[in-house]
Amino acid sequence: MTAPTLVDFDDVVDRYDPVLGLEVHVELSTNTKMFCGCPTAFGAEPNTQVCPTCLGLPGALPVVNRTAVESAIRIGLALNCDIAPWGRFARKNYFYPDMPKNFQTSQYDEPIAVNGHLDVTLEDGTVVRVEIERAHMEEDTGKSLHVGGATGRIHGAEYSLLDYNRAGVPLIEIVTKMIPDTGGRAPEVARAYVTALRDLIRSLGVSDVRMDQGSMRCDVNLSLSPKGSGILGTRSETKNVNSLRSVERAVRYEMSRHAGVLDAGEKVVQETRHFQEDTATTRSGRIKETSEDYRYFPEPDLVPIAPSAEWVEELRGTLPELPWERRARIQQEWNLSDAELRDLVNADALDLVAATVDAGAPSGDARSWWVSYLSQQANTRGVTLDALPITPAQLARVIELVTTGELNNKLARQVVDGVLEGEGEPDEVVAKRGLAVVSDDGALIAAVDEALAAQPDVAEKIRGGKVAAAGAIVGAVMKATKGQADAKRVRELIIERCGA
Amino acid sequence: MSDDLTRLSAAELAGKIHSREVSAVEAAQAHLDRITAVDGDVHAFLHVGTEAALASATLVDESLDAGTAPASALAGVPLALKDVLTTTDMPTTVGSRILEGWRPPYDATVTSKLRAAGITILGKTNMDEFAMGSSTEYSAYGPTRNPWDLGRIPGGSGGGSAAALAAFEAPLAIGTDTGGSIRQPAAMTGTVGVKPTYGGVSRYGLVACASSLDQAGPCARTVLDAALLHEVIGGHDPMDSTSIDAPVPAVVEAARLGAKGDLSGVRVGVVRELTGEGYQAGVGENFDAALRELEKLGAEVVEVSAPHFQYGLAAYYLILPSEVSSNLARFDAMRYGLRIDKGASAEEVMAATREAGFGPEVKRRIILGTYALSSGYYDAYYGQAQKVRTLISRDFAAAFEQADVLVSPTAPTTAFPIGDKVDDPLAMYLNDLATIPTNLAGTAAMSVPSGVAAEDGLPTGLQIMAPALGEAVMYRVGAAYEAARDAADGSPFAARTPEVKA
Structure with missing residues (x-):
């Protein structure tokens, strides 16, 4: 694979309008999982926080965690969203070993919160309003650890280990509408949005929002449109963006890469890309031969979520100072x-x-x-x-x-x-x-006398009324006492000893 | 002595155990002996848990001997459990190779309730693989044979549970009913089977076929026995979100009331779309005779129409496979069950395992469902089927304005010979024409024996359908009809079951 041609960032901004979209997954810090009573603590021994439900054992059934729904509603309210009075979970069907049921229970076309916004302040004080399309609830997958092979990736691995502790941990996915008209500030807007969202969710106390631990994860969607044309380009979706700085860098890199593809007269491939922390570049994910068909349908094992208006208002009342x-x-x-x-x-x-x-x-x-x-x-x-x-x-x-x-x-x-x-x-x-300030006058006086003796000319000046010259003696005393003297007291003692 | 105990109803046997005339261990042993004697021919059981059964019965005896009141009206009575409900002390295979030998780490809620009631679980019964089938021929472990004629099917998917009752291997059984899997085998074996209101019995630990249709229920040889078991297994379960948070209908009281033989004031609706053409002659005759019996008991028989029932089978065969395709995705060799270590990747192992582990009917339905849910087809198939489902529910609602219960023959024919329809899925699916609407609507229904067909001497069933949570009136009508039929016959229907012979 040849390295992509990258266009200078300023040049990109001169000729193209970037269109941003951000999808942020937040792991809720509920005590128990989304659909069962297993604990959610981070870093436990593998497969110790599991039960028939989150292991997807035959016959086991999910039950919705009320606290997770509360958290989702509070996030929705803080993002100025409308809270859906009725909505169902859906099954997103695909096979993957770290997903116990081989479907993810998620919200599809009936999310709990829709149509909100978040005002984001940039470094220079400019405020950008980011429109929120939706926030919905879903469950996390387990984790695969690929052993053997050079890359730690599945290809080339000798075998894989599965840890289902994370399987079923509640997630909220927050999706923005397209963010247009950010120009050269697109990377900064992306970072500022994720930062503002993180601060907001932290203030609600519903998640640790630690990007380094994966309790907050960001996917960056980006496309370029020829300047002023209003024609939407094909977007790429960059995953594995695990820090605020990476959000900014991923946007910047994708803008340069897209421009390179478009300048060459080629088409941007709609694909998932992975951000590479070490090189600040993105790499293409697995090329899918067929487009994924998740065969969504309403989850028959759960009843609809129907938060009453009273409950929503009660939760609005619990919102902290934002x-x-x-x-x-x-x-x-x-x-x-x-x-x-x-x-x-x-x-x-x-x-x-x-x-x-x-x-x-x-x-x-x-x-x-x-x-x-x-x-x-x-x-x-x-x-x-x-x-x-x-x-x-x-x-x-x-x-x-x-x-x-x-x-x-x-x-x-x-x-x-x-x-x-x-x-x-x-x-x-x-x-x-032994860092306490030396304030024992006896020891200090000895040091002062010694310093005065070592610099008789300075001592003479002080005696002659040039108090400002005391600074040099203070410095010497401080040096002699390895900085542990109280400088103010030293100065007083110098003046005293010189009778000035 | 042994033989006598196996011929008793559950209520009679419980009476003898609770009065200490018979011990629970004797009751269990009598049935275990009977299983040893006949199950080689019938093959109702996939697993017989002799030790667990005797241990459980011993605890009941100890408790009763110590003067403690029985844990339930059925404490000490043996039961056959369909192999679709999880048990920690016995394997749970769902009639499939893919779960051969799987020992669940948890009990289904139904299993826990049976244990808490002191009921002796004898073993796990045979079934069509993942409850998909109407003959028990799709079991990966070989078919169950009908005790009335060992050359014939016992119905399905719960053929094992129904055959165990008809062969006197157990007085009680648990079945599950997704499209008729309790009621149709009951009709085929001359036993009683009840599909409770959806949500009336917990599905926690019931290995799913189709989540929105599956419902566990009681099987027995008498309506009263079914009612006693219904009250043991019913009720709200916080582990099942679709479980109804309401008291269990007072079905025992209703069955006792019904047995007094007075149905005056009860309106019985004959569903026009579920009668007429397409039924075997003896099935139709017995149904008509049952209607006359109900009228004699004082019931008012009216005709009702359910115009959308004709689309039920089509809707069912879109909704069920769709849910199946998703529910059965978890059988991927990664955590439990069969594993075929063929290929270099997890995907290849999954594919090889599913290829080897699932039988033809399961594969057929997974493929149907995968197709029906696919992008571009969803609205035309799954979406339309859900609309039909709503229309069928409305048909029921309208019919229950005119009648307290609805009736129809349970199945279009009597038990057919083994091998007759196994290669003709559509013919097999038609078995459930009359039972499916109830599953789609989530309402309740039961099948009660309505005699034997004149032409072949095989049992037929009367289906009685009730509104959601309307089980009481259904049991009342069922018990009244059963009492009148027994009085006319001069003996309980079960007594007419021929002795099992190979």
């Missing part, structure tokens, strides 16, 4: 400019700062830590900010130690480093590393 409402409140409470708020949001730090403030820290200090020092640390480690091994409560304690003068800023960074290295709670790190 992300945009919360941002407005926080901006006011912390007295932030629009740009400061955006920086926080763009750094993905809002929740972390808020949690740190909740743990007792002043918002300014909390912001500064997360946006600067900790963001650098996350970058260095190549992880997202929320994946750093420090909790908002731990950071709040460090900030408290600085406020009370037990640490200075330099020491505080060392304490944070210790926590990040897994050395324990901030107070333990202080004790183990």
Whole structure:
């Protein structure tokens, strides 16, 4: 297979209009599965969270998880959707070893939520309204592990292992309508939408929405239309897009690839593609010789879902403060400019700062830590900010130690480093590393005297009333005490000793 | 002694056990002995659970000896369970190679209820593979033979359960009815079979044929016995979403009331579209005689019309295969059952296993259903069939405005010779013409013996149909008719069953 011809992104945008569509799967964090009572905890021993129903044993039957329906309705309401007063599940029939019944119980033409929207704020403050086509309930499949062979893929594997723990975990699939007119901002819009959706669902408390653990998964649909023509192109569907950054990169790559195909006078193949994290490219999935026919029909083992208007309104009443409402409140409470708020949001730090403030820290200090020092640390480690091994409560304690003068800023960074290295709670790190500020005047006076003696010319200037020169002596004392001195007290002692 | 016990009705046997005249173990042993004696010829059972049966009966005896009240009106009475309901202590094969030897890790709700009622499960009975068939000839383990004539079929799919009753191998049995699989074998073997209202008995642990049509129900030699068993297995089950959350109709009381022989005030509707042409002469004659009997009992016999019943068979053979094609997809060799390790990929193993594991009728219906659900055909086939289903339900609703129960012959003929229709699927399908509308509408129906046909001496059945959850009046009419028929004959119908001879 020859490498695709890629067209420069700016060139693509000059000549084509991208049309985006996003399908996001969210694994609900219900205690039990969609249609049985098995637990849903992530990471359990394979095939320990299974029963006759989710293993698809002969004779076993599904029963709908009411909490999952509630979560679906709450997601629908938060996305400004209409909630269907009546709807059935359907069976999507296809054979695959990790699907126990060889059909997936899903909603097909009768989704629980339709016709909503989500307003998405871009980095520069532009607001884009993304129209939501539908949100529907379905069950997850099991997982296949292909053993042997070079790629970990099924082709070339010696054998495969199946884990059905995930089989039957409730999923909500949220599908946008086509998102037109985003031009060169299509990659950014895609990322901002998925981010906003993630924040929204997190605020509802119905899912972990962890893309790295697969509890949130995104499929990117993209097509190009010749600029201004309004003629829709053929779309590709890119799966395996497992981070916010990848969403952006997948859109960007597909735009360049589609343009290359179209420029060559060829047709874009309607196909499923897989995003390759390492190269930021997409690769064609299995070419299907025939188009898949899922033979959908209403699931006869379940009764229709018919949420009453009263129940829907009751659930509307349980919606928490939604992300945009919360941002407005926080901006006011912390007295932030629009740009400061955006920086926080763009750094993905809002929740972390808020949690740190909740743990007792002043918002300014909390912001500064997360946006600067900790963001650098996350970058260095190549992880997202929320994946750093420090909790908002731990950071709040460090900030408290600085406020009370037990640490200075330099020491505080060392304490944070210790926590990040897994050395324990901030107070333990202080004790183990011996990082407490030296405020014992006796030891400090000795160090000050020594520093003054080493730099007699500077000492003379201070004695002569040039107090500003004390800085050099402070620096020397701090160096001698390995930064553990309280700089303010050192300065006082220098002036005192020089009688200035 | 042994022989006497196997000839008793379940109610009589329960009475002797509860009064400690007979032990539950003696009752179980008598039937196990009978199975040993005749089942080589009849082949009603796929599995006989001797040890489990005796162990269960022993527990009942211990409990009764300790002075504890019987767990149910049928505690200690033996029963034959159709091999479509899961059992942890016996295999469950559904009459198919693909589940040969499969030992389920869970009991069906019906199985659990039988156990809780202290009923002794003797074994698992033969059936057409996955309950698809009307003769039990499509069992992968060989046909069951009709105790009235071993050269003939016992009906199907529940031929094993019905034959076990007629051969006195058990006084009670469980069947399942998707298009007539309880009622048609009952008619063919001169026994009583009831298809309860859809949702009246839990389907949890019933290996699905067609989910929207399947319903487990009681089989017995008398209407009262069926009613007693009905009350044991019926009722709401939170494990089955389609189970009805309502009390079980008071069918025992209704059967006792009916047996007093007064049907005055009861309107019996004769469905015009289910009478007339197409019935064997003796079937028609016995049906007419039954109508006269009902009138004598004081019932008002009226004619009703159900114009859409004529489309029932066609709709059924689109809906059933569609559901079958999906329900049977899970038999793929990955987790349980037969596995043919041929080929390099999972898909090839699945294909080889399904090729070897399913019989011809199952394959036929999977292919029909796959086709009917295919893109481009769905509306014309499945969609239209669902509309017919709605029309049939409306026909029933209209008919039940005019009559409390509806009646028809259960099956168009008496039992036919083994091999007669096995290669002619359409002829086989016509067996269920009169029983299918009830499954499509989700209503209730039963078959009660209506004598033997003059021309061949084989039993015929009277079908009594009732509205959803209207089982009480159905049992009342059935019991009244049964009592009048027995009085006319001078003996219970079962006593007319010939001795099994090879």
